[in-house]
Amino acid sequence: MQAFMLISVSMVLALVSGSSDLSSDVKWLTYLNADNMNQGKIGQSLSSKLTSADECAKACISMLGSDPTSGCTSYTFYHVDFHVKKLQGKCFGDTTGFWSPEYSSLEDPGIYGGVTSGQNNPSSYVTNCSSVDDCSANGICSAETKTCECFPQWMGKYCGQLNFVPTSKTAGLQSTDENGRVSSWGGSVLRGDDGKYHMFAAEMTHNTGIVVWMSNSRIRHAVSEDGENFVSSDVTSPVWGHEPTAARAPTGEYVVFFTANFEEIPCSGAECKNSDNGNTVVDEEHCLPDTQCSTYPDLLTYMIYANDPTGPWSEPVLIPTGDFGSIDTNLAPMIMDDGSLIGLGRPPYIWRATNWNDTSTYEVEAVDDTVMGEDPFLYVDPNNNDSSILHGLSHAGGWDSRGGHAWSLDGGKTWKSHEDIASYGSLIEYTDGTAGILTRRERPHLIFDKKGNLQALTNGATLDPCTHPEYCDKDYCFTALQNLNQE
Numbered sequence: 345m346q347a348f349m350l351i352s353v354s355m356v357l358a359l360v361s362g363s364s365d366l367s368s369d370v371k372w373l374t375y376l377n378a379d380n381m382n383q384g385k386i387g388q389s390l391s392s393k394l395t396s397a398d399e400c401a402k403a404c405i406s407m408l409g410s411d412p413t414s415g416c417t418s419y420t421f422y423h424v425d426f427h428v429k430k431l432q433g434k435c436f437g438d439t440t441g442f443w444s445p446e447y448s449s450l451e452d453p454g455i456y457g458g459v460t461s462g463q464n465n466p467s468s469y470v471t472n473c474s475s476v477d478d479c480s481a482n483g484i485c486s487a488e489t490k491t492c493e494c495f496p497q498w499m500g501k502y503c504g505q506l507n508f509v510p511t512s513k514t515a516g517l518q519s520t521d522e523n524g525r526v527s528s529w530g531g532s533v534l535r536g537d538d539g540k541y542h543m544f545a546a547e548m549t550h551n552t553g554i555v556v557w558m559s560n561s562r563i564r565h566a567v568s569e570d571g572e573n574f575v576s577s578d579v580t581s582p583v584w585g586h587e588p589t590a591a592r593a594p595t596g597e598y599v600v601f602f603t604a605n606f607e608e609i610p611c612s613g614a615e616c617k618n619s620d621n622g623n624t625v626v627d628e629e630h631c632l633p634d635t636q637c638s639t640y641p642d643l644l645t646y647m648i649y650a651n652d653p654t655g656p657w658s659e660p661v662l663i664p665t666g667d668f669g670s671i672d673t674n675l676a677p678m679i680m681d682d683g684s685l686i687g688l689g690r691p692p693y694i695w696r697a698t699n700w701n702d703t704s705t706y707e708v709e710a711v712d713d714t715v716m717g718e719d720p721f722l723y724v725d726p727n728n729n730d731s732s733i734l735h736g737l738s739h740a741g742g743w744d745s746r747g748g749h750a751w752s753l754d755g756g757k758t759w760k761s762h763e764d765i766a767s768y769g770s771l772i773e774y775t776d777g778t779a780g781i782l783t784r785r786e787r788p789h790l791i792f793d794k795k796g797n798l799q800a801l802t803n804g805a806t807l808d809p810c811t812h813p814e815y816c817d818k819d820y821c822f823t824a825l826q827n828l829n830q831e
Contacts, residue, residue: 370410371465372401375771376781378445380438380461381420384431387438390419397421397460400435405464408437412465417441417501419462426458441469441501444766447744447783448811456783456811466500467507477760479503481733481751482725495727497798497828504749504765506801507829510773516802516825517543517566517574523551525622528564529804530719530787531574531823532590534598534653535794541571542653544580544588544600545823546787546804551619553819554784554806555626555633558611561586563602565653571791571799572825578654584609586643587787589676589721593700594683597649601687603672604646604660611637622820635813642670649701666708668693676720680731686756688720688736694756713759716740716748719787726796737767737788737801743812745770745785768801772826782824783811791825800827 374397381387390403400421409415418438422431443463448456471478471492473485479492482503486493494503519526531545547564548557563581566574580588580600588602609615616624616631626633646660665673668689677687679700687695691714698705714720715738724731732755740748747768750761768788773779787804805824810816 370401370405372462373466373771374401374460374462375445375769376460377457377783378447378461378770379420379422379459380418380443380445380463381436382446383428384422384434384436386442387418387420387436389434390437391435392433394421394433394435395424397423397462400437400460401462403435404437408439410464412468413441413470415439415464417464417469418443421460423458423460427455440764441471442764443500443505444746444764445769447741447746447770456815466505469500471502476753477751480749480762480765481728481735481753482749495725496830499829501765502762504762504767506747506768508768508773508801508826509829510775511800511825511827512572513774513776513778515572515800515827517545517564517576517823519547519566519576521551523619523621525820525822526551526576527553527622527819527821528823529554529557529561529821530587530789531566531802531825532588532600532789533571533791533802534590534592535571535792536598536653537596539794541568541574541791542566542590542598543568543574543802543823544590544602546586546588547576548821549583549615550617551622552616552624552631553619553622553816554804554810554821555635555813555816555819556611556616556624556631557586558634558637559584559609559613559632560615563588563600567653571793572827574823574825580655580657581648581660583615587672587674587719589789591677591679591700593649593679594681597651597701598653599647599649599679599700600657601645601647601663601675601677603643603674605641605643606660608639608641610641610643611639613639623818633813633816643672644670645673645675661703663695664703664706664708666693667710668708674718674720676722678722678724678734686722686734688714688722688756690718691715691720696756711757711759713750713761715750715759716761716763717742721789723790723792725798737790739786739788740766743784745782747785747788768803768826772824781808782806783808784821785824797830798828799830800825 404416482498483494618625717740
């Protein structure tokens with residue numbers, strides 16, 4: 345990750361000193377290239393003649409107050425190079441706790457940057473509550489104080505944000521081989537009977553990057569002793585396969601669900617072999633990006649299973665998709681203690697089965713709401729002490745770095761969410777005191793420790809200047825990992 349854009353924590357996580365005219369207890373989480381005010385449609389206009397994000401932060405505290413709940417909860421500063429001229433130099437502040445920045449434009453993929461947003465110490469935000477729904481089922485509603493008490497891994501308004509801690513720069517899956525960097529895209533992790541952590545990730549062959557995922561993706565198994573630094577092991581399933589999610593059966597099997605086509609390579613019909621150290625060298629004959637594919641075969645969902653994470657694996661079993669159709673489902677299942685299955689696919693579809701290993705019992709239904717966006721991850725939080733309370737993480741933000749969270753108190757029949765809070769964003773902090781920005785952050789999966797607690801988040805991620813499939817000349821991608829607070 346030497347190509348990562350690095351910035352100092354004094355810039356990204358600004359702990360303002362007493363010598364500043366800001367309050368000494370203000371702790372900013374600062375996100376570059378992030379617009380939390382929707383081009384000035386949210387919050388209050390504080391000034392139109394500022395020159396820096398630091399000035400905007402000071403103005404927000406001065407005019408709205410420093411309390412992280414009732415004062416300035418966030419600010420957004422539009423730099424002089426922001427693409428909307430009337431917003432250049434303007435500063436906005438918010439007192440509602442809203443936090444769901446946008447990072448790039450779906451309508452115009454060339455638009456990116458020139459805006460900074462900061463959040464005022466979200467771990468200290470206090471949410472009034474009358475039920476666990478006000479706390480997103482990520483905490484309890486105190487009967488005494490009528491406020492949310494967030495579980496350690498969550499923070500912010502509604503306990504809706506993941507509470508990250510600094511993580512090693514080497515964390516996740518960042519592979520290399522004799523030809524340079526090897527791209528991967530999101531990793532689903534299980535703890536094995538050997539005490540190790542086993543990741544199943546999409547990997548791009550021939551040292552290419554994410555724009556040729558539709559022709560070069562396969563399923564890679566990687567292993568970690570500590571659940572933080574993963575090393576490539578063996579290939580679980582060859583080209584073409586993508587979007588793996590792994591689960592354990594109560595009878596011990598390792599089960600991997602993924603999108604695949606075993607008869608035809610999608611997009612250009614052949615693997616792209618043109619690359620430069622993890623980046624794709626696009627050409628119109630054999631290396632087409634995913635936005636210019638010439639062939640679109642079915643992208644069906646399969647499962648394979650084995651008694652060991654290295655295999656041997658079963659023959660692929662086709663998963664019924666009902667009315668969903670023949671495109672990639674993003675299916676993310678859980679296998680319950682009784683062998684039944686529930687899974688989230690692309691909204692609003694849910695899969696259910698009375699026996700995970702008998703596809704004749706699978707049923708697919710569309711419900712009113714599940715998660716936002718795509719790439720769901722379904723789980724039970726052991727802090728809830730109730731397996732009928734389900735949670736779903738998702739990639740909620742177009743091509744960019746915004747995460748979503750939803751929960752169900754009735755075993756997945758109905759779902760709720762607070763759409764004004766993003767579960768994660770682009771910022772990642774490192775143990776060496778630096779920080780970086782993930783320009784795309786998708787495919788969320790949680791890692792659980794040996795006690796079953798939420799330990800870390802993994803994502804498929806890219807770096808600047810890859811902000812959109814159509815603006816991604818350097819398309820190296822990797823599986824990022826960020827640890828969660830446990831205290």
